[in-house]
Amino acid sequence: MNNSTSSRPRSTVERVNANLTKRYAKERRFKRMGLGAIIISLMFLVLLFGSIISNGYGAFWQTYVQLEIHFEPEDLDPQGSRNPEVLSAADYGGLVKSTLRDMFPKVKKRKEKRKLYDLVSSGAAFQLREMVMSNPDLIGSTVQLWVPADDDVDMLIKGHIDRHKPESDRRVKDQQIAWVDALQREGKIEKRFNTTFFTAGDSREPELAGIHGALMGSVFTLLITLALSFPMGVAAAIYLEEFAPTNRFTDFIEVNINNLAAVPSIVFGLLGLAVFINFFGLPRSIPLVGGLVLTLMTLPTIIIASRAALKSVPPSIREAALGIGASRMQTVFHHVLPQALPGMLTGAIIGMAQALGETAPLLMIGMVAFIVDVPANMMDPATALPVQIYLWADSPERAFMERTSAAIMVLLAFLISMNMLAVLLRKKFEKR
Amino acid sequence: MQPNTQTVSSVTPLMVCTDIEPIAAHDNRKTVGEISVDNPRMSCRNVNVFYGEKQAINRVNLDIGRHEVIAMIGPSGCGKSTFLRCLNRMNDTIDSCRVTGEILLDNQNIYDKTLDVVPLRAQVGMVFQKPNPFPKSIYENVAYGPRIHGLSSSKSDLDIIVESSLHRAGLWNEVKDRLDQPGTGLSGGQQQRLCIARTIAVSPEVILMDEPCSALDPIATAKIEELIDELREEYTIAIVTHSMQQAARISQRTAYFHLGDLIEVGETNQIFTNPQHKLTEDYITGRFG
Incomplete structure (x- = not known):
């Protein structure tokens, strides 16, 4: 069964x-x-x-120390001439030091004094000078002023330095800890939002270092990259896809473009060094050269993506346009290109995101230099965000560690806003 | 009755549809019926089309008269669409495609090296198998042709062209309130009529239609057939169709293609009631194809 x-x-x-x-x-x-x-x-x-x-x-907050500064006319401007040259050359460092000595009168030994001076950033003197230069009337008055603390003090306040370690293993000594605690009791130490980080260029002192220089360097570099690679890439893709005859020569070009997309970026850096800097004699470390190099690197990506976007436009649209007598050019620009544009934008954004994160080629053309000034245009020496991250990650100071992470956050924010913009643009073009 | 004694019955129907190789065997075949008409609009002589090495059209001679609808029928792959696309040089867009012979439009050879295809395609419009409106508004779809050819002098002029084209395509009443909406949002039959409106907006002399109803339901088809009949007053229409009923309903002359050859051409009535060639008869009676 x-x-x-x-x-x-x-x-x-x-x-x-x-x-x-x-x-x-x-x-x-x-x-x-x-x-x-x-x-x-x-x-x-x-x-x-x-x-x-x-x-x-943590890098978005910085420890500040309150100093009561008396701008002593005898020291700053003995003649009372208010001559900018005299004011500029005055000893503001000494002013900071004497203020600190006044706050802790018991400190007498030279060694101890030096430790005391180390509490405050060397940037404090520059801050004072700037104040006096912009407002000479300050001389003779007494001002309560917040100046940045030294990065070691900053780390101590943020709890990154272990007080229980033996003194010899610590960058902040017992005596300094005592002073800091005393200041804290008096409310003369405070963590404030770190505007310096967003407004300053690079510095050897972590408390004075900022991301603005690298950010502007990246902005200029990417503007050049976008301005050159997008039109060139789209034009090349349109020509290859819509106008060029299919023959051995165009096949050869296609193979080469695909190969270039896979060439390591450092090779483009070497090419840029040889061609733009050595042959054309452009200066080193400038965003213009960086942008040119990144253009070379991004072009294949954009061309490949744009060609794919053009290929995906249904041939019936082309036939429709040609069928009522549009020329090839009109067919492409009136009908095919608007349809392909969202895809092209996606390709461009992928290329730009790649370019934003690219470090290696920039090392070759000198954008890895230590540059304090914020670049004002594309001919000023600059670094870029990823290079700045690389430089800070390489620095020994503990305070640079958190600035490295903060710089990565800025880079990511830049990237996200770029992608958002691309999505918005794409949405806009798709709607039409 | 049959000038060619060669039998085709030995060839299986499947082979007939897909294989174009045996063309050489028909080399000395002559088209049955009267290929020429008085005062033709278009006149094709010795037209050969090659795709690379393969020959898709073999020495076709055919006249297309004024104000007539000529239907081209035949099994799939017989070359009727290829032939149609020769008439406004749409085959130029295919790299491997080569056309020889002579096609005259009003006594001007359209394959002349000095001839510009842009005005040619304005004179010989085309409606495709699948409705392919531009992804733009209904108005823009119709206005595009007149605009690129500079046929209107002002905005109001253009409005008139658009309205009359949509009227003649029988679409005006359905879309007059939503001219600014995308043409791709219309139904299939409306889209195809929009494509016809787009074609007649540039006032061509000849309209080529490549199976314009194959993607449409019977009601939309009926509308388009009615439209074709009306358009005949002003235009010459060459239509490729798979539906023999459609050919019989709308055309005055019918041409039967087979494997790249033009087998028979004649008055539609005569072709469908009294075909002269064995192949035509087989096709029409449904023995293959």
Whole structure:
């Protein structure tokens, strides 16, 4: 009986049903695997962002020390001439030091005095000079002033320096800790929003270092890259896709473009060094050369993406336009290009994001230099954001560690805003 | 009755549709029926079309008269669409495609090296198999042709062209309140009529239609057929169709293509009631194709 039912030819429905559980199980397994992959990548993303933000958010606050500064006319401007040259050359460092000595009158030994002076950033003197230069009337008055603390004090306040370690292992000595605690009790030490980080260029002193220089360097570099690579890439793609005849020569060009997209970026850096700097004699370290090099690097990406976008435009649109007598040029510019533009923009943004994060070629053309001044145009020496991250990550000071993470956060914010802009533009073009 | 004694019955129908190789075997075949008409609009002589090495059209001679609808029928792959696309040089867009012979439009050879295809395509418009409106507004779809050819002197002029074209395409009443909406949002039949309106907006002399109803339902088809009949008053229409009923309904002359050859051409009535060639008869009676 059993035997006969199994050997009996089964109907189609029975055979389908027999397989059904297996098929659905397969589907469920695949779904779970996909979900697992997404969860794992999300976890890594959270880990990455978590560590960057937890390391870096501290850099947005900086410890300041309140000093009561008396601008002594005898020291700053003995003649009372208010001559800018005299005011500029005056000893503001001494002013800061004497103020500190007045605050802790018990400190007498030279060694101890030096430790005392180390509490305040060397930038304090520059801050005073700037104040006096812009307002000479200050001379003779006494001002309560917040000046940046030294990065070691900053680290101490933020809890990155372990007080229980033996004194010789610490950058901040016992005596300094005592002074800082005393200042804190008097309310003369305070953490404030670190505007310097967003307004200053690079510095050897972490408390004076800012991201603005690198940010502007990146902005100028990317503007040049975008201005050159997008029109060139789109034009090349349109020519190759819509006008060029298919022959060996265009095949050769296509193969080469695909190869160039995979060439390591440092090779483009060397090319830029040889061509733009050595041959054309452009200065080193300037965003113009950086932009040119990154243009070379981004072009293949944009051309490939733009060609794919053009290919994806249905041929019926071309036929429709040609069929009523549009010229090839009109067909492309009136009908094909508007359809392909969202895809081209996506390609351009991928290329630009790549360019924004690119470090290696910039090292070759000298954009890795230590540059304090914020670049004002594309001919000023500059670094770029990723290079700044690289430079800070390489610095020994503990305070640069959190600035590195903060710089990464700025880079990511830049990237996200760029991508948002691209999405908005794409939405706008797709609607039409 | 049959000038060619070669039998085709040995060829299986499937082979007939896909294989263009045996063309050489028909080399000395002559088209049955009267290919020429008095005072033709277009006149094709010895037209050959090659895709690379393959020959898709073999020495076709055919006249297209004024104010007539000529239907081209035949099994898939017989070259009727290819032939149609020769008439406004749409085949130029295919790199491997080569056309020889002579096609005259009002006694001017359109394959002349000095001839510009842009004005040619303004004179010989085309409606495609799949409705392909531009992804722009209904108004822009119709206005595009007149605008690029500079046929209107002012905005109001253009409005008149658009309105009359949509009227003649029988679409005006359906779209007059939403001219600024995208043409791609219309139904399939409306889209195809929009494409016809777009074509007649540049006032061509000849309209080529490549299976314009194959993607449409019977009601939309009926509307378009009615439209074609009306358009005949002003234009010459060459239409490729798979539907023999459609050919019989709308055309005055019918041409039957087979494997790149023009087998038979004649008055539509005569072709469908009394075909002269064995192949035509087989096709029309549904024996293959």
